[in-house]
Amino acid sequence: NAGVMQNPRHLVRRRGQEARLRCSPMKGHSHVYWYRQLPEEGLKFMVYLQKENIIDESGMPKERFSAEFPKEGPSILRIQQVVRGDSAAYFCASSTGQGRGEAFFGQGTRLTVV
Amino acid sequence: GQQVMQIPQYQHVQEGEDFTTYCNSSTTLSNIQWYKQRPGGHPVFLIQLVKSGEVKKQKRLTFQFGEAKKNSSLHITATQTTDVGTYFCAARSNDYKLSFGAGTTVTVRA
Numbered sequence: 001n002a003g004v005m006q007n008p009r010h011l012v013r014r015r016g017q018e019a020r021l022r023c024s025p026m027k028g029h030s031h032v033y034w035y036r037q038l039p040e041e042g043l044k045f046m047v048y049l050q051k052e053n054i055i056d057e058s059g060m061p062k063e064r065f066s067a068e069f070p071k072e073g074p075s076i077l078r079i080q081q082v083v084r085g086d087s088a089a090y091f092c093a094s095s096t097g098q099g100r101g102e103a104f105f106g107q108g109t110r111l112t113v114v
Numbered sequence: 115g116q117q118v119m120q121i122p123q124y125q126h127v128q129e130g131e132d133f134t135t136y137c138n139s140s141t142t143l144s145n146i147q148w149y150k151q152r153p154g155g156h157p158v159f160l161i162q163l164v165k166s167g168e169v170k171k172q173k174r175l176t177f178q179f180g181e182a183k184k185n186s187s188l189h190i191t192a193t194q195t196t197d198v199g200t201y202f203c204a205a206r207s208n209d210y211k212l213s214f215g216a217g218t219t220v221t222v223r224a
Contacts, residue, residue, distance in 0.1 A: 031210065033211075033212055035214070040219075041216070042200075042202065042214060042215065042216035042217045043157065043202065043214040043217070045211070045212075045213055045214070048210075048211050048212075055210075055211070056211050091156060091157070093157075093212070095210075095212070101162075102147060102159040102162060103147075103157075103159065103204070103212055104159070105149075105156040105157045105158070106156065107155075107156050108156050
């Protein structure tokens with residue numbers, strides 16, 4: 001049973017480009033969370049999704065950021081027109097359908113905007 | 115969602131000493147989880163506490179959930195260099211959103 005898979009592990013984008021971060025949850029997990037972590041800082045909640053539904057996006061910036069978790073395929077965190085301040089590690093985590101158990105984290109995508 | 119506050123933000127420990135990190139909430143928590151993130155790594159689940167006053171141990175780590183279910187602590191005895199990292203507590207709100215504290219970053223002096 002593979003763990004949470006995130007790709008790419010490292011992503012470099014120029015200012016103004018789009019960044020697409022992918023997350024495949026653990027098999028059987030239907031809850032996905034995205035977090036952002038700046039160097040030397042904690043995990044900032046961005047969005048919580050279930051299959052085909054956004055449950056809570058209170059941590060997402062209003063502009064340029066979007067997330068989806070389609071019926072088939074990985075969850076996608078999309079950042080349009082990236083700026084230097086978007087440089088961070090983005091972690092995805094998944095948990096079981098009950099949403100009560102532990103969260104399993106992927107290894108993260110380190111986004112660098114140049 | 116739940117807001118959990120963690121203190122201290124940084125903990126510098128002499129190898130062999132003990133230390134404690136604390137997690138506090140203004141509201142009653144249904145459960146609390148602890149995670150560890152090594153430098154350059156990703157958070158890894160350590161434990162979940164559910165019952166009021168619950169105490170769980172993992173070798174040199176002791177986790178406690180307060181009687182009022184509003185606070186939790188992690189106590190590490192005889193700190194080793196392998197304990198280096200950031201320890202996060204996390205709490206779920208009723209809609210299952212998992213919110214993390216700011217973490218306690220631990221460094222160890224040999």
